[in-house]
Amino acid sequence: MIDLRALRDDPDRLRASQRARGEDDAVADRLLDLDSRHRSALTRFESLRAEQKSAGRSVSSASPEEREPLLAAAKTLSSQVKEAEAEADRLAADLSGVLAEVPNIIEEGAPAGGVDDFTVLDKAGAPRELGFTPRDHLELGELLGAIDMDRGAKVSGARFYFLTGVGAMLELGLLNMAMQRAAANGFTPMIPPVLVKPETMGGTGFLGEHAPEVYHLPADDLYLVGTSEVPLAGYHANEILAADALPHRYIGWSPCFRREAGSYGKDTRGIIRVHQFNKAEMFVYTTAERAHEEHLRLLGWQREMLDLLELPYRVIDTAAGDLGTSAARKYDCEAWVPTQGAYRELTSTSNCTDFQARRLNIRYRDPEGKPRFATTLNGTLATTRWIVAILENHQQADGSVVLPEALRPFVGREVLEPVGAKG
RNA sequence: GGUGGAGUCGCAUAGUGGCCGAGUGCGCGCGCCUCGAAAGCGCGUGAAGGGAGACCUUCCGAGGGUUCAAAUCCCUCCUCCACCGCCA
Numbered sequence: 001m002i003d004l005r006a007l008r009d010d011p012d013r014l015r016a017s018q019r020a021r022g023e024d025d026a027v028a029d030r031l032l033d034l035d036s037r038h039r040s041a042l043t044r045f046e047s048l049r050a051e052q053k054s055a056g057r058s059v060s061s062a063s064p065e066e067r068e069p070l071l072a073a074a075k076t077l078s079s080q081v082k083e084a085e086a087e088a089d090r091l092a093a094d095l096s097g098v099l100a101e102v103p104n105i106i107e108e109g110a111p112a113g114g115v116d117d118f119t120v121l122d123k124a125g126a127p128r129e130l131g132f133t134p135r136d137h138l139e140l141g142e143l144l145g146a147i148d149m150d151r152g153a154k155v156s157g158a159r160f161y162f163l164t165g166v167g168a169m170l171e172l173g174l175l176n177m178a179m180q181r182a183a184a185n186g187f188t189p190m191i192p193p194v195l196v197k198p199e200t201m202g203g204t205g206f207l208g209e210h211a212p213e214v215y216h217l218p219a220d221d222l223y224l225v226g227t228s229e230v231p232l233a234g235y236h237a238n239e240i241l242a243a244d245a246l247p248h249r250y251i252g253w254s255p256c257f258r259r260e261a262g263s264y265g266k267d268t269r270g271i272i273r274v275h276q277f278n279k280a281e282m283f284v285y286t287t288a289e290r291a292h293e294e295h296l297r298l299l300g301w302q303r304e305m306l307d308l309l310e311l312p313y314r315v316i317d318t319a320a321g322d323l324g325t326s327a328a329r330k331y332d333c334e335a336w337v338p339t340q341g342a343y344r345e346l347t348s349t350s351n352c353t354d355f356q357a358r359r360l361n362i363r364y365r366d367p368e369g370k371p372r373f374a375t376t377l378n379g380t381l382a383t384t385r386w387i388v389a390i391l392e393n394h395q396q397a398d399g400s401v402v403l404p405e406a407l408r409p410f411v412g413r414e415v416l417e418p419v420g421a422k423g
Numbered sequence: 424g425g426u427g428g429a430g431u432c433g434c435a436u437a438g439u440g441g442c443c444g445a446g447u448g449c450g451c452g453c454g455c456c457u458c459g460a461a462a463g464c465g466c467g468u469g470a471a472g473g474g475a476g477a478c479c480u481u482c483c484g485a486g487g488g489u490u491c492a493a494a495u496c497c498c499u500c501c502u503c504c505a506c507c508g509c510c511a
Contacts, residue, residue: 043473046480053480056492057441074491240470363470371470 001358002102004035017105020112020320027102034098038091045084052077101208104355106320107292107329117319118332124303125312127336132397136339137388138270141167143399145419146391147271158268159260159275163384166416170403171278171384173410175253178280178305178382180410182251185301187282190252192231195222200234203360205326205352212261228252229378232283237360240371246364247286247294251381254279270388272344277384284377285362288354291375295351298379299331302347305381308406311389312336314343326352335389346386349379 007014011028018025055074059067111119141147146167152160163171183189201207201223206214215224225231232252241248256279267273282301286294299315306313318330327350334343354373357363363371394401401416408414 039473042480046473049481050479052491053444057444059441059491071491076491078491 001099001355002105003354003358004031004099007031008035014102014105017320020106020110021103021323022114022321023103027098030098031095031102034091034095038088038095041084041088041091045081045088048077048081048084052081103208103323103325104205104328104353106323107351107353109317110323110329111317111319112321113319114321115319117321118316119319121315121317121331123312123314124307125310125336127312127338128393130338130395130397134338134392134395135399136270137272137337137391140391140395140399140401141270141387143418144391144401144416146170146387146416149270156275159273161271161274163387165419166411166413167387169411169413170387170390170416173407173412174309174382174386174390175278175280177308177407177410179251179253181305181308182249182280182282182301182381185249187249187251190228190232190235190250192225192228192235192252192254194225194228194231194254194257195220196225196230196234197222200237200360201225201230203237204230204233204356205324205359206230208325210325213259215257215259224257225254226258227256227279227378228254228281229283232281232378233356233360233362233376236285236362236374239362241285241362241364241374243287243365243367246374247284247290250283252281252283254281256383271384272388274384279383280381282349282377282379282381285357285364285374286377287364287366287372288375291351291353291377295329295331295349295377298349298377299333302333302349302379302381306333306335306346308404309386309390310404311346311386311393313346318348324350326350326355328353328355335386336393337389338392344385344388346383346389347380350377352376352378 002014007028011032014028014031015025018027052074055070055077059070059074111117135143138147138149144167145165146163148162148164152162155162179189195217198207198221201214206226210226214226216222217224223230229252231254232250235250236248255276257276258274260273260275263273271277282298284294284298303313303315313333313335316332316334318327318332323330330348330350332345332349333347335346336342337344353375356376357373362374362376364374366372390404390407391401394404396402399418403411403414403416
């Protein structure tokens with residue numbers, strides 16, 4: 001949710017942001033109009049209410065003979081107050097309805113445009129010269145006895161899979177490595193609930209344009225999270241945090257569930273795009289002043305993981321139209337996938353400014369003791385998808401995969417060897 | 424799943440329709456006192472919104488309702504505690 005008072009002072013900021021995102025900039029005027037109508041309705045209600053309260057008090061202190069006319073007047077006021085309140089409530093609902101649709105205002109510097117208008121900020125590590133025809137991650141996964149898509153489909157349907165044997169161990173090792181590194185960097189490890197209430201899901205901004213992506217359990221009115229960002233953002237909802245405790249840095253490990261609606265036919269092979277996967281996610285609460293440098297720090301920790309796993313990747317500055325509802329700025333790291341000849345997203349880090357904090361009512365005390373909305377940031381530190389890049393980039397001609405050194409202690413072996421066909 | 428009890432200002436508590444427009448204690452802040460401190464005394468001490476301001480409105484777990492008037496009465500829900508049943 002954006003700041004209405006800031007909008008009153010400078011509506012052009014929202015207009016410019018909307019244009020950069022390729023969205024309607026007239027919402028600014030609709031908001032301003034609703035806002036001023038709401039405020040005058042509110043003022044009317046409040047003064048009537050004040051009058052009613054004093055009228056009520058005069059009834060209680062009146063002598064029996066004065067009582068009757070005072071009571072009649074109070075009754076009249078009471079119905080006027082109800083009416084005025086209903087009008088103010090109606091306008092407040094209209095206003096928050098429009099407000100709920102408005103995405104965050106982009107950070108200065110974010111490239112304008114859509115999905116393909118990103119800026120490449122950096123490239124790291126060159127793709128290996130293989131000297132043989134690379135196998136894709138699924139072929140390798142089957143050869144290594146690590147991935148079983150067929151039985152995933154048998155049990156749960158398309159886009160489900162089993163990680164088997166070394167595949168299971170590889171994922172555990174990878175995620176554990178991420179958790180350990182984050183903990184060493186001062187993050188608090190968290191294993192959060194993955195079913196959340198509507199206000200938590202809505203508060204993080206996922207029930208807007210992303211709503212069709214989200215699994216919903218109608219019997220309990222709970223949502224399955226697509227990332228632990230959701231419960232970690234809800235963790236401090238409706239709290240006022242002590243300023244000297246900031247930043248709060250959490251590293252969450254959770255399964256993530258995504259319906260992948262609208263991506264039919266895309267990435268249907270293997271585990272690149274699946275309905276359920278695991279993820280280690282960094283989540284930070286801090287102040288507006290410190291947010292930008294924290295964002296770069298999150299990116300730094302992501303790059304460190306990718307470097308340790310010896311993966312070639314590039315860093316992109318996502319364009320405004322591809323930021324999603326909550327983010328003001330987003331950097332993605334994309335790893336090289338040899339069989340696709342392309343870079344594919346492995347990490348994403350977003351600065352959500354105070355957008356989520358407003359919806360979830362997360363504040364801290366500034367040095368003057370006044371509550372202010374916090375800034376939230378998040379970033380991937382490892383996911384199941386990383387297995388794709390690890391297998392493909394570190395494969396050998398015989399189908400074995402030599403694990404990067406930093407990962408070995410977490411997986412408990414140096415090389416993943418092909419197993420005989422076992423069905 | 425069932426039954427009973429509870430949820431009030433940072434914490435603890437008072438409050439069973441109008442004197443609650445929320446008291447008191449602790450904590451915290453400022454001041455007096457003191458060489459300095461403790462004790463003592465005095466003053467202050469939540470959030471949100473509107474207004475240039477004086478000030479006004481809302482918030483007693485959440486949401487509805489009754490009433491001229493609700494922390495207080497009624498309904499629904501949530502959370503916690505206790506017990507019963509079932510269960511990985």
